[in-house]
Amino acid sequence: MSTHGGTPLLAARELYKSYGRAEALRGASVELAEGEILALTGASGSGKSTLLHCLAGIVRPDDGAVVYDRRRVDRMSEDERSLLRRTEFGVVFQFAQLIPELTVLDNVSLPLLLAGASRPDAHAKAGEWLERFGALGQVTARPGQLSGGQAQRVALARALATGARIVFADEPTGALDSLAAEQTMTALVHAARETGTAVVLVTHDAQVAAYADREVQLRDGKVVGAPGFAPVSASASVSASASASASEEERA
Amino acid sequence: MTASTMAPAATRPAANTRRSWRTDLRIAWMLQSGSDRREWWRLGLTALCAGLATGLAVTAITLMAYVEPSSGLDGGISGSLLAGQGTRRGIAMTLLGLLVPVIALLGQSSRIGAVHRDRRLAVLRLTGATPRQVRRIMALEAGLAALLGSAAASVLCVAVLAGRGYLPEPAALAALAVVPVGIPVLTSLAGVFALRRVVASPLGTLRRVKPEQDWGTRLLIAAGGVLVVGALIAVVVAGNNPGTLLLPIGAFALVLLVGAGAVLASGAFAKLAGRRLATSARPAVLIAAGRLAQDPWAAARTHASVLATGVVGVGAVGIWRIVHDGVVNADYYTPGDEDFYDNGFALFGVAVLVALGFSLFALAIGTAESLVTRRRSLAAQAAAGVPYKVLARSVLLETALPLAPAVALSGIGGFAIYAYYHSLMAGYQETGISLPVLLPLLVPFAVYGACLLAVAATLPLLRRTVHPGELRYE
Amino acid sequence: MSTRHIVLGLLAAGPSHGYDLKRRHDERFPQARPLAYGQVYTTLQRLVRDGLAEVDGTDADGGPERTRYRATDKGSVELAQWLGEITPPAPFVTNEIFAKVVVATLVAASGESADPAAYLREQRAAHMARMRELTALKTAPGTDLATVLSADYALNHLDADLRWMNTTAGRLAALTEEINTA
Numbered sequence: 012m013s014t015h016g017g018t019p020l021l022a023a024r025e026l027y028k029s030y031g032r033a034e035a036l037r038g039a040s041v042e043l044a045e046g047e048i049l050a051l052t053g054a055s056g057s058g059k060s061t062l063l064h065c066l067a068g069i070v071r072p073d074d075g076a077v078v079y080d081r082r083r084v085d086r087m088s089e090d091e092r093s094l095l096r097r098t099e100f101g102v103v104f105q106f107a108q109l110i111p112e113l114t115v116l117d118n119v120s121l122p123l124l125l126a127g128a129s130r131p132d133a134h135a136k137a138g139e140w141l142e143r144f145g146a147l148g149q150v151t152a153r154p155g156q157l158s159g160g161q162a163q164r165v166a167l168a169r170a171l172a173t174g175a176r177i178v179f180a181d182e183p184t185g186a187l188d189s190l191a192a193e194q195t196m197t198a199l200v201h202a203a204r205e206t207g208t209a210v211v212l213v214t215h216d217a218q219v220a221a222y223a224d225r226e227v228q229l230r231d232g233k234v235v236g237a238p239g240f241a242p243v244s245a246s247a248s249v250s251a252s253a254s255a256s257a258s259e260e261e262r263a
Numbered sequence: 264m265t266a267s268t269m270a271p272a273a274t275r276p277a278a279n280t281r282r283s284w285r286t287d288l289r290i291a292w293m294l295q296s297g298s299d300r301r302e303w304w305r306l307g308l309t310a311l312c313a314g315l316a317t318g319l320a321v322t323a324i325t326l327m328a329y330v331e332p333s334s335g336l337d338g339g340i341s342g343s344l345l346a347g348q349g350t351r352r353g354i355a356m357t358l359l360g361l362l363v364p365v366i367a368l369l370g371q372s373s374r375i376g377a378v379h380r381d382r383r384l385a386v387l388r389l390t391g392a393t394p395r396q397v398r399r400i401m402a403l404e405a406g407l408a409a410l411l412g413s414a415a416a417s418v419l420c421v422a423v424l425a426g427r428g429y430l431p432e433p434a435a436l437a438a439l440a441v442v443p444v445g446i447p448v449l450t451s452l453a454g455v456f457a458l459r460r461v462v463a464s465p466l467g468t469l470r471r472v473k474p475e476q477d478w479g480t481r482l483l484i485a486a487g488g489v490l491v492v493g494a495l496i497a498v499v500v501a502g503n504n505p506g507t508l509l510l511p512i513g514a515f516a517l518v519l520l521v522g523a524g525a526v527l528a529s530g531a532f533a534k535l536a537g538r539r540l541a542t543s544a545r546p547a548v549l550i551a552a553g554r555l556a557q558d559p560w561a562a563a564r565t566h567a568s569v570l571a572t573g574v575v576g577v578g579a580v581g582i583w584r585i586v587h588d589g590v591v592n593a594d595y596y597t598p599g600d601e602d603f604y605d606n607g608f609a610l611f612g613v614a615v616l617v618a619l620g621f622s623l624f625a626l627a628i629g630t631a632e633s634l635v636t637r638r639r640s641l642a643a644q645a646a647a648g649v650p651y652k653v654l655a656r657s658v659l660l661e662t663a664l665p666l667a668p669a670v671a672l673s674g675i676g677g678f679a680i681y682a683y684y685h686s687l688m689a690g691y692q693e694t695g696i697s698l699p700v701l702l703p704l705l706v707p708f709a710v711y712g713a714c715l716l717a718v719a720a721t722l723p724l725l726r727r728t729v730h731p732g733e734l735r736y737e
Numbered sequence: 738m739s740t741r742h743i744v745l746g747l748l749a750a751g752p753s754h755g756y757d758l759k760r761r762h763d764e765r766f767p768q769a770r771p772l773a774y775g776q777v778y779t780t781l782q783r784l785v786r787d788g789l790a791e792v793d794g795t796d797a798d799g800g801p802e803r804t805r806y807r808a809t810d811k812g813s814v815e816l817a818q819w820l821g822e823i824t825p826p827a828p829f830v831t832n833e834i835f836a837k838v839v840v841a842t843l844v845a846a847s848g849e850s851a852d853p854a855a856y857l858r859e860q861r862a863a864h865m866a867r868m869r870e871l872t873a874l875k876t877a878p879g880t881d882l883a884t885v886l887s888a889d890y891a892l893n894h895l896d897a898d899l900r901w902m903n904t905t906a907g908r909l910a911a912l913t914e915e916i917n918t919a
Contacts (some may be wrong), residue, residue, distance in 0.1 A: 054903070054907075069389070089393065089394055090393045090394075090395070093388070093391050093392060093393040093394070093396075094391065094393070095391075096389065096390065096391035097390060097391020097392070098391070102389050102390075104389075108386055108389065109386070110294070110383050110386050110387075111297075111383075112293075112294050112295075112296075112297035112298040112302075112383070113293060113294065113297050114297070117293055117297075121290070121386075121387070121390050122390040122391050124286055124289065124290060125286065125290070125387075125390060125391050125392050125396065126391065127283065127286060130289065153297070169390065173391075196876075197876045200876065201876075216896075217864075217865065217868060217895075217896050217899045217900070218868065218872075218892055218893075218896050220865065220868075221865065221868035221869045221871070221872040221892065222869075222872055222876075223869070224869075226865050228861075235858070236858065
C-alpha cells in the first residue's frame, strides 16, 4: 500500500463525501508518488470516481484532507483550484470533454490561453503535444470529425500540454474498443514516463488497470485491504490469510 | 513550478487583469466563431431584443421629455393622441410596459442551447478557468450581442428624430446616452445570473446536484425589478405632473403582484398536478406528470410574461368598455370624443397584442428548447414503442395543465383592476355604468388558446425529434 | 492442445530437423511453455509411425548427424482437418482457483480455518501483478507481433479469471449460507 518512501506528491487522508443521502466515500485514503501511475479500481458506485474528483480538486470532500505538494487542496478557494487545474493538474474524462465549436488545435490550446499565453505560443505548444500523440494530422478538424480514440488522444494532449505534474483520467477508455483503448493507454503511459508525470487512472477494466504501476481497489467508499476495511467474511482466520500473504510475497 | 506561476499574478496585478480581459475576449470570440446555428440564433435574438428594448425606452423617454412648442408635432395617424400631454404620457407608459415581455423574451432566448452550453462551460472550468473567468466570457458574449442590437436601434431612433428635425431636451439626451449602454450591461448581468449554477462545477452535466431553493435571491430580484421600473415611472410621471403619481404606480404594482401570484399558482399547481397525476393510467398524462413533478418551475418561468400580459389585457378591455359606456352615456361628450378614446384604446390594444405575441414567441422557444434538450430520451421512448400521438399529447399537457389555473388567476386579477376603476368612475357619474363581464373575460380564454397554439406550433419539431435515427448521435 | 499438430504445422513451411523445429516453436509461441527437445523427438517418431511425416534425409555440416523430416500428403490433409475443426467450448469447468474457492468455503463452513475472501483478494493481487508484467512486455518499444498476440491472449484470460473472482467475492456470503443450510 505504501509508496516508494519519502513524501508523497499527492495524498488523501480519510476522505468522506456524500451526495445527498448517498455516501460515495467513507474514509478513503490513498497516496501518489512523484511520477507514479496509479489505478483506482472497483465496481460502479464504489467511490473511485468521487475519489478522483476530490484528488483533482474538482469536488471538495466533506471531511478529510487532500495534500498536494504540502498544500491542502481541500481548503483551497475555487480560484486556487482552477489555477491548479490549468497549471499543474490535467484532467481527462470518458467523453464529451472537447469543445465541439473549437478545432482540435484550439481545444488543446485552451488551458494555455486561459493561463495567459499568446495565441501563437499556445498553438506552437499544442502542436508539439498533438504530434507526440500522433494527432498532428487532425489539427484543423473539429471534435465531431474524430473517432473515439483520436478524441481521447487529443484530450490527453490537452491535459499534458500545460506541463502538468499529475494527470487525472476517469475511465479514459470507457467508450473505446480494445484496440483504441490500447493505443490511448500506450500513448498516455509513454508520455507520462517521458515527462515524469504522475497519473491517477480510474477504471473498472483490469486490462486498463494493468498499465499502472500499482492498483488501489475501492469498495463501498473505502480502500480494500486498508486498516479500516472490514472483510466480507466474518469467519476470517488470521493464520490462513497470513500464510496466504506470505506466499504472495515470495512469488512477487 | 508553483512559485513561477504564482509570482506574476502577485506582482503585476494590473497587467494581469488587462491580459485576462483580452484572453477572455479571445476565447469568447473563438467559441462563437466556431459555433453552430443554434448559438447564432440565440445571439441574433439577444441582439434583436436588446434593440427592441432600446427603441422602446428611447421612444418613451423622448415622448416624456417632449416640451410642447407653439405648434404641435406634425401629425401622423395618431397625431391627435400625441398632441396632448396626458395621452403622450399614456403612450410612453405603454411603451415602457412593453419592455416587460421583451425582457422576458430576452431571458428566454438565453436558454437556447442551454444544455449544450452548460457542457462547454464545464469543459472550460475543467481546463482551469476560474468561475469569474467563465462568467466574464459568457457576459462578454451576451453583452456584445446586446450592444450591437442596442447601437443599431439607437442609430435608427436618432436618425428618425433627426429626420423630423427634432432635438431632444438635455435631460432626455442624458437618458438617451444611458439606455444604449445600460441595456447591454443588464443583458450581460442577466446572462451571468442565468448561468450561476452551471458555472459552479467543472463536472457540469456529469453530476448535477439538484440546487437548493433560493427564495432569498428570487425575492431580491423581483423586488429589484419592481423598484427599477417603478422608479422609472415615478421619475417620468413626477416630472410632468406630481399629483397623478398614485394611480399608474398602483396599477403597475397590482399588475406585477397579480403576475407574480399567477406564476406562483402555475408552479404550485404544476407540483400538485405532478404528484396527483403520477398514478394516472393514461400514458400521456403519466409522462406529463413526471415532467411537471421533476421541474414544476420550468413551466412557471415560461408562463410569467404570458400571465402578466393576460392581467393587463383583461384589465384594459374592461376599462375600455367602462370608458366607452361612460362616453356614450354622458350627455356632455360629442361623438368625436368617442372616436378619440376608441383610438387610444385601439392603440393600447395593439400594444397588448404585440406583448402577447412576444410572450407566445418566448413560450414557443421554451417548448422547442425543451424538446431539443431531451431529444434522445424522446427518441428512445418512440423507439420503445410510445406512439407519437401520446408524446405530442404529453407535451401539450405539460403546458396546458399548469397554465389553466394561472390564466384563471390572471383573469381574476385583471377583473380586480377594472372593477376598481369602475368603482372610481361610479363615484363621478350619476348615470349608472354597468360592470362589463363578457368581453373582458373572453380574454383569458383567447390567451389560453393562443398558448396552446404556440405549443402546438412546435410539434413538427417533435415529429422530427422522435425519429429513431436521433438515437445514433451523441 | 496438440503438440503433434503444431509440429506438423511447423513442417508445412518445409523440411526441418528436430532442433530447428524446437527453436521455431519457441519463437512463434513466446509465452507458451517451451518445448523440450525430447518431446519434439518423440512427436516426430509418432508422426512417422502414423504416416503423417517421413524422413527427408540427413545433414551433418560439421556437427553431429541430424535427421531432416517433412510432412506427407496424409499429414497435410490431417493438418487441414485439424485447423478447420471447432474446439469444444469449455465442456468441463476445471480450474484450480474455482476448486479452491469451493473447497475453502466448505472447509470454512465446517469450522476449520480457511478464508475464501482473503484467498480471492491475494489471488487477485497476483493476477494483477502478472497482468502488469504482460502489459509492460506488450507495450515496450520494438516488441514483435508474436509477443503482442500471446500477451493479448494471456491478458484476456487473466482478465476473465479476474472478473469471475470479482463476481465471486460478491457472492461469497450467499455461497456460505447455501452450504450452511444444505
